[in-house]
Amino acid sequence: LSFRNIKIILEYDGTHFCGWQIQKKGISIQGLLQETLKRITGEKLHVIASGRTDAGVHAFAQVAHFKTSSHLSLEKLKSALNALLPPTVVVKKIEETSPDFHAQLDATRKLYAYLILNDSTPSAFIHRYSWQIARPLDWDAIHRALELFVGRHDFKSFQSAGTPVKSTVREIYWVGIQRLSETPLSLHSLVLRSPSPSTGEGWGEGGLYALLLEANGFLKQMVRNIVGTVVQVGQGRLKVSDVKKILEIKDRRKAGPTAPAKGLFLVKVEY
């Protein structure tokens, strides 16, 4: 019996899922994929992702692999998956990879983005994909706090309980903040590519911001714990220098709260 090792790139809207991994309660992306692959191939397959994403977290390009003895062409396999999966889970790309490729163990670099809508007026289209904070944040202070995380650190203060790991040391290669001057799913920015017309008022004084973090790996809820902490800096509740102390003290209780899952996106995985 010969097996093919299949690598897939997945996009998903995590809003209504219990996360990547199969749980006792709720619908998981892994579970959905395995059930759908069983319908297509008749095989009980195990699908392994680059890492778990929590309930409510989204992905633009999660990477996963599975081994199958099915002879279906890659094109047909992709079409069948996309036809049978719900519209919120999409196989963007599929390819046959080397027999020893492992989506989790071989990952060398991951990029996450966290979206914050810093505006007193909510957005009907972005609320599923961002954390709305009504009062103006000090984005300069947030940027300075975020930059303290770059480098090789013990991130124990930013690890949520629940998944034991051998080491809490990770290396963050790069962080960034980008302001999206207008609400994205607004035709003014997307389609018309023009400033708001005279009558299309009300896009607010604030804006949509993306916090970007790239590392060799992340601990459980590490991005959301970092975001929750730097937001406290932006609110004046913590000083930039406090963040340095929290990182050094290696105690989760000293850091800020965990930011909501819905603002988080897995953007890229490198091998």
Place this chain on the structure above:
Amino acid sequence: LSFRNIKIILEYDGTHFCGWQIQKKGISIQGLLQETLKRITGEKLHVIASGRTDAGVHAFAQVAHFKTSSHLSLEKLKSALNALLPPTVVVKKIEETSPDFHAQLDATRKLYAYLILNDSTPSAFIHRYSWQIARPLDWDAIHRALELFVGRHDFKSFQSAGTPVKSTVREIYWVGIQRLSETPLSLHSLVLRSPSPSTGEGWGEGGLYALLLEANGFLKQMVRNIVGTVVQVGQGRLKVSDVKKILEIKDRRKAGPTAPAKGLFLVKVEY
């Protein structure tokens, strides 16, 4: 008793609503607003929009008005509405307007956009807001067909049954097609503002297109009937010259099918 006439600009994600207008079944945006205003002001108010939007149709800037004797400040009224409405309906702006302003009767110009994802691979984020057509469309032919609608015409062939009107003559001022080279709710376009990175493959060969139509008014489902017809031109099922004939023949049965509601956005209303 003195009444204030309040004008509001509304953004809504129409996915789970039965449309603007109160219906026997389903939740309407008008009904939600009136119930919420009753909770806030204690008054049974009538909220009038620039026009009805159908079930599933979205709005970036629907305009509506209502008269109230409440003394609540505009700022508090807006905050209370946004706190009590579901996150898919947002009051973007609120202002007091002249006592005789009428959101429906005074509207002089409306802009609609219709999004088509012309790609064999679906999108987990855009599926709620676009009509996915897998096979490549002839966009040049679609553009030529769409331009035939500009001007003052009897649009009877593009009016769905159900809402009798005095005249089926309307004037389309402007049409346009814009290609959004990348899927919008992808961080590659929104956040990173860069081409897809080497590992972030799979955004497809196709793209997201917006069809834009601006007119002094639209008949029932007129935009969706025009889109359904020009798409048939893009599929080679109709010729560009057929569209001219369909417009002249004034018979709904000759035009193409009604495009799905979920791709349609009310973008702007002018007065």
